[in-house]
Amino acid sequence: MTECNTSTNKILKILETNKLIAAPLAGVTTPPFRKIMRRFFNGLIYTEMVSVEGIKRKMDRTLSYLSVTETDQPLGVQLFGSKPESYTEAISVLKDYLQPEFIDINMGCPVKKVLKSGSGCAMMKDPINSADILRATKKAAGDIPVTIKIRLGMNRSTLNYDEFIKFAYEEGAEAVTLHGRTRADMFSGTVDYDLIADAKSKAKLPIIGNGDVMDVPTYKKMLDTGVDGVMIGRGMMKQPWIFEALNNGQDPADYMSFDRLYELIKELVEFEKIYKGEMFFLEGVKKYIIWFLKGMPGSAALRNGLYSTATEKEMFDMLDEFFDRLKNP
Numbered sequence: 001m002t003e004c005n006t007s008t009n010k011i012l013k014i015l016e017t018n019k020l021i022a023a024p025l026a027g028v029t030t031p032p033f034r035k036i037m038r039r040f041f042n043g044l045i046y047t048e049m050v051s052v053e054g055i056k057r058k059m060d061r062t063l064s065y066l067s068v069t070e071t072d073q074p075l076g077v078q079l080f081g082s083k084p085e086s087y088t089e090a091i092s093v094l095k096d097y098l099q100p101e102f103i104d105i106n107m108g109c110p111v112k113k114v115l116k117s118g119s120g121c122a123m124m125k126d127p128i129n130s131a132d133i134l135r136a137t138k139k140a141a142g143d144i145p146v147t148i149k150i151r152l153g154m155n156r157s158t159l160n161y162d163e164f165i166k167f168a169y170e171e172g173a174e175a176v177t178l179h180g181r182t183r184a185d186m187f188s189g190t191v192d193y194d195l196i197a198d199a200k201s202k203a204k205l206p207i208i209g210n211g212d213v214m215d216v217p218t219y220k221k222m223l224d225t226g227v228d229g230v231m232i233g234r235g236m237m238k239q240p241w242i243f244e245a246l247n248n249g250q251d252p253a254d255y256m257s258f259d260r261l262y263e264l265i266k267e268l269v270e271f272e273k274i275y276k277g278e279m280f281f282l283e284g285v286k287k288y289i290i291w292f293l294k295g296m297p298g299s300a301a302l303r304n305g306l307y308s309t310a311t312e313k314e315m316f317d318m319l320d321e322f323f324d325r326l327k328n329p
């Protein structure tokens with residue numbers, strides 16, 4: 001039923017070669033992690049969400065979220081905020097720093113602090129303001145295509161994803177990402193494939209399905225809804241190689257050899273060091289290592305051990321022992 005101009009739609013162009021899209025993940029899809037993701041993926045990657053209020057005030061911390069590396073293409077910058085005029089101002093500042101391939105508006109974050117400011121999923125309570133925000137963003141973005149990311153609604157009795165998809169089409173959005181849960185669901189239960197299929201069947205613009213894609217069966221299930229693309233979040237923070245594995249039809253859980261995994265960890269440590277500096281990189285990098293190794297024999301003990309290490313050398317000594325045991329059980 002897609003009625004948008006399929007020959008000029010830039011998301012569809014990207015999806016022709018790669019059905020997958022990397023989700024915005026606060027505190028995770030930072031420049032060093034995106035560099036790691038690029039080892040396995042040449043499709044669209046979104047930044048973590050960035051506050052329009054922070055950008056427009058040129059706050060150092062917020063602007064640091066806009067830093068990019070040479071491999072950051074194609075990139076979407078995700079914005080959050082509740083006032084149309086703030087998007088206008090923020091995008092004019094943003095354009096001085098970078099020219100992303102896409103700008104996305106976060107209308108699905110369920111976190112209380114974000115909702116309190118009227119942003120994220122709170123926007124689903126106010127379709128008129130949300131449409132105003134999309135219009136303002138489109139105008140300020142100029143040639144940069146705009147996407148929106150929504151949930152099914154605030155809760156099961158106020159499902160209004162179709163209303164959002166309708167105004168997204170009317171206001172000229174490039175695509176809508178739909179996470180198949182409501183705000184009340186948070187991350188519990190399973191994603192609602194039927195409602196994603198319903199959204200896709202009625203939509204006049206590309207729909208990106210999102211939620212619970214972790215392996216080949218769940219990827220297939222999402223594709224069966226008919227969506228134009230599939231966005232992966234938690235699956236990639238634990239297994240950034242998921243893109244390459246799924247594109248090769250393989251299960252990400254046993255896709256990486258021990259040697260390749262070890263090299264990847266070493267690489268991520270170097271990237272994090274450059275991004276955060278010698279003094280501050282160590283604690284942040286441990287969470288990724290623990291995610292990557294979760295489920296392997298001895299990983300629970302490693303987790304506690306790693307958090308007590310104080311230096312990079314201590315951390316790698318422990319990892320060397322861990323990998324030795326894996327290779328020579």
Ligand SMILES: Cc1cc2nc3c(=O)[nH]c(=O)nc-3n(C[C@H](O)[C@H](O)[C@H](O)COP(=O)(O)O)c2cc1C
Binds near residue numbers: 211232
């Ligand atoms: C740690 C974490 C951070 C997230 N940060 C964002 C964010 O910045 N912007 C956003 O739109 N969604 C964010 N999300 C939601 C994901 O983008 C995605 O919609 C959700 O996790 C469902 O997809 P999944 O089942 O593949 O993880 C976040 C989720 C997690 C777990």
